[in-house]
Amino acid sequence: MVDQKKIEEAVRLLLEGIGEDANREGLRETPDRIARMYGEIFAGMDEDAGEHLAKTFTVESNEIVLVKNITFYSICEHHLMPFYGKAHIAYLPDGKVVGLSKLARTVEVYARRPQIQEQMTIQIIEAVMEHLKPQGAIVMLEAEHLCMTMRGVEKPGSRTMTLASRGCFQEEPKWQELFFRMIGENKVYNQDLAN
Ligand code: ZN
Numbered sequence: 001m002v003d004q005k006k007i008e009e010a011v012r013l014l015l016e017g018i019g020e021d022a023n024r025e026g027l028r029e030t031p032d033r034i035a036r037m038y039g040e041i042f043a044g045m046d047e048d049a050g051e052h053l054a055k056t057f058t059v060e061s062n063e064i065v066l067v068k069n070i071t072f073y074s075i076c077e078h079h080l081m082p083f084y085g086k087a088h089i090a091y092l093p094d095g096k097v098v099g100l101s102k103l104a105r106t107v108e109v110y111a112r113r114p115q116i117q118e119q120m121t122i123q124i125i126e127a128v129m130e131h132l133k134p135q136g137a138i139v140m141l142e143a144e145h146l147c148m149t150m151r152g153v154e155k156p157g158s159r160t161m162t163l164a165s166r167g168c169f170q171e172e173p174k175w176q177e178l179f180f181r182m183i184g185e186n187k188v189y190n191q192d193l194a195n
Pocket of ligand 1: 076077078079080081145147148
């Protein structure tokens with residue numbers, strides 16, 4: 001649970017720090033609003049992906065499972081600014097699968113905390129590998145980082161892609177190729193590599 005009092009205090013100081021009058025009408029409720037909002041956007045701090053991935057189902061044949069375009073919103077831990085985009089997760093089961101919504105839940109658990117995209121990608125794939133024990137898994141995140149596009153180099157629309165693969169998706173190219181074909185990114189990806 002977030003410490004609402006501490007956040008309120010910090011926001012008041014932050015407003016004073018930028019030269020604002022924290023007591024003016026428009027800002028008076030802001031510390032309280034942000035404290036409550038932080039309870040929501042950092043809710044993943046108190047959650048364990050294992051809770052969502054623990055309930056598995058037995059399957060007879062092991063066919064690839066892919067959930068693509070899982071929208072997520074996270075907060076970059078270097079600037080406390082949002083980064084947001086899509087996650088694509090695939091795995092090749094080894095006798096057990098999990099409810100599809102649980103993969104989206106897993107993304108939420110790791111998105112709702114101060115994060116860096118590279119680390120979030122690894123945390124998601126490690127959770128899938130640990131709890132589902134599949135033959136392999138692959139996770140791709142594509143996101144826009146406001147700390148990049150609003151300031152500094154200011155490249156609106158630029159996207160950061162991160163990829164992690166394990167097991168058959170790491171060892172056998174055909175599985176990775178199938179993944180890219182299924183998410184419809186194979187051309188773009190190959191072009192990126194060529195440039
Ligand atoms: Zn940042």
